[in-house]
Amino acid sequence: MxxxxxxxxxxxxxxxxxxxxxxxxxxxxxxxxxxxxxxxxxxxxxxxxxxxxxTADTMTLDIRAPGFVIDNPRSPWAGRQLHSLYAEAxxxxxxxxxxxxxxxxxxxxxxxxxxxxxxxxxxxxxxxxxxxxxxxxxxxxxxxxxxxxxxxxxxxxxxxxxxxxxxxxxxxxxxxxxxxxxxxxxxxxxxxxxxxxxxxxxxxxxxxxxxxxxxxxxxxxxxxxxxxxxxxxxxxxxxxxxxxxxxxxxxxxxxxxxxxxxxxxxxxxxxxxxGQVNFQPTAAEGGSTQFRRSLYIVKPVKAGELLTRDNVRAIRPGYGLAPKHLDQLIGCRVVKDAAPGTPLAWELVRAA
Missing domain, CATH: 3.20.20.70 (Aldolase class I)
Known part of the structure; x- marks a missing residue:
């Protein structure tokens, strides 16, 4: 410590x-x-x-010999005698x-x-x-x-x-x-x-x-x-x-x-x-996950119809399956009628 x-x-x-x-x-x-x-x-x-x-006297000598005057032109105290400067400061x-x-x-x-x-x-x-x-x-x-x-x-x-x-x-x-x-x-x-x-x-x-x-x-x-x-x-x-x-x-x-x-x-x-090293959502972020993209039915589909890139899209909000599953879902059949805005879930589909 x-x-x-x-x-x-x-x-x-x-x-x-x-x-x-x-x-x-x-x-x-x-x-x-x-x-x-x-x-x-x-x-x-x-x-x-x-x-x-x-005090000025504990810092330096009251003389103007070389080294006792600031000769750096870039210094804010350029040209000042050390003793005088310390007395002022x-x-x-x-x-x-x-x-x-x-x-x-x-x-x-x-x-x-x-x-x-x-x-x-x-x-x-x-x-x-x-x-x-x-x-x-x-x-x-x-x-x-x-x-x-x-x-x-x-x-x-x-x-x-x-x-x-x-x-x-x-x-x-x-x-x-x-x-x-x-x-x-x-x-x-x-x-x-x-x-x-x-x-x-x-x-x-x-x-x-x-x-x-x-x-x-x-x-x-x-x-x-x-x-x-x-x-x-x-x-x-x-x-x-x-x-x-x-x-x-x-x-x-x-x-x-x-x-x-x-x-x-x-x-x-x-x-x-x-904070600390963290690769998980914080408690404060919990409510924000709903605004991620997820997979939704975007056009009406009937039971038995195939899912296509025309009737499934990754949109907000985030209550459907993650967008990474899109390729798996394309070509599957829905098991019941679904209206636009239906979040995709595994129980909604079956293999063709």
């Missing part, structure tokens, strides 16, 4: 997909906006709201308690991605129910061990990672005490293209590492996330904002409330549709 629980909520094949709304830096440095994002996530049907716990630590309290009031789980030991210590003081390791920290095995040692469920994104790197991370987590693990297929581009998503990896993650598997999705819309459910994703994370038009460091690839609500509906429908 790979099923886990976060604050009592089952995550596994027998439960609808667990949906995480990632706030990231979409609060735009406004606590009121951050609280409104929590409320909107609850209204949209999220199971959890996720924060990120770091960070969630002030003094907000965390208020955000978690609002989440509890609204029936949401609230946990975070820590980026160093000080963040883990702080989050432990708030008794978070779970932890998330970001793709970029998957190779930070010391951090993974520190988080795993808390004994809380651990969610790990695998963007950019090789199979060997994932194996290192899983071994580090389990070696430090992690017993409840979810690996997320992730593509670390912003936004990500569906063609780069490779969600067929999801069942491979589950099989290779014997844990739950899901998707951290940076594509636009919810099509990729819904499709992942068919491949066994039991947890889906999407960035979330009140309005892309209002900006924010992650707004360009974040879902708005109405879109997240649609994700909740469609991901649950996708999960409900999985």
């Amino acid at each position: 790979t099923m886990i629980r976060i604050a009592g909520r089952e995550i596994g094949p027998n439960a609808r997909p667990y949906l995480i709304a990632e706030m990231s830096g979409n609060h735009n440095q406004s606590l009121d906006r951050a609280l409104a994002i929590v409320d909107a996530a609850a209204d949209a049907g999220a199971d959890a709201i996720k924060l990120q716990t770091y 960070s969630t002030p630590w003094e907000w965390h308690a208020a955000l978690m309290a609002r989440a509890r009031e609204r029936g949401l789980h609230c946990f975070s991605t820590p980026f160093d030991d000080t963040a883990v210590d702080f989050l432990e003081s708030l008794d978070v129910p779970a932890y998330k390791i970001a793709s970029f920290e998957l190779t930070d095995l010391a951090l993974i061990r520190r988080v795993a040692a808390t004994g809380k469920p651990l969610i790990v994104s695998t963007g950019m990672a090789t199979l060997a790197e994932i194996d290192d991370a899983v071994r580090a987590a389990r070696g430090a005490g992690c017993r409840e693990l979810v690996l997320l297929k992730c593509t670390s581009t912003y936004p990500a293209a569906p063609t780069d998503s490779n969600i067929r990896t999801i069942p491979a993650l589950r099989e290779a590492f014997g844990c739950e598997a899901g998707l951290s999705d940076h594509t636009l819309g919810c099509g990729v996330a819904v499709a992942s459910v068919a491949l066994g994703a039991t947890l889906i994370e999407k960035h979330f904002t009140l309005s892309r038009a209002e900006g924010g460091v992650d707004s360009a690839f974040s879902l708005e409330p109405a879109e997240f609500a649609q994700l909740r509906i469609e991901s649950e429908r996708a999960w409900q549709s999985l």
Whole structure:
């Protein structure tokens, strides 16, 4: 069994997909906006709201040397100095308690991605129910061990990672005490293209590492996330904002409330549709069999007359013999008069 629980909520094949709304830096440095994002996530049907716990100084250095400025022209943060970007995107630590309290009031789980030991210590003081390791920290095995040692469920994104790197991370987590693990297929581009998503990896993650598997999705819309459910994703994370038009460091690839609500509906429908391998009519289909084609007398015939392709046809409804018997019946004689609309049955005919 790979099923886990976060604050009592089952995550596994027998439960609808667990949906995480990632706030990231979409609060735009406004606590009121951050609280409104929590409320909107609850209204949209999220199971959890996720924060990120770091400061600019715990992430990088305040310099503009090569590598400390984003030089990828395709990045939504092209030209930004790392320290400045992280300062803008960070969630002030003094907000965390208020955000978690609002989440509890609204029936949401609230946990975070820590980026160093000080963040883990702080989050432990708030008794978070779970932890998330970001793709970029998957190779930070010391951090993974520190988080795993808390004994809380651990969610790990695998963007950019090789199979060997994932194996290192899983071994580090389990070696430090992690017993409840979810690996997320992730593509670390912003936004990500569906063609780069490779969600067929999801069942491979589950099989290779014997844990739950899901998707951290940076594509636009919810099509990729819904499709992942068919491949066994039991947890889906999407960035979330009140309005892309209002900006924010992650707004360009974040879902708005109405879109997240649609994700909740469609991901649950996708999960409900999985069912099991079945080659029998379902109970719900029982009444539909009457509308299949079957063999009927379509012209008046007298007792002793031969059945021909002129007076027998496969038509609806389905109360006669199956159409596959047509060749057997042609040339047989009817044993009594039959009017058009008489369903063919074996007792109505005899060999010529």
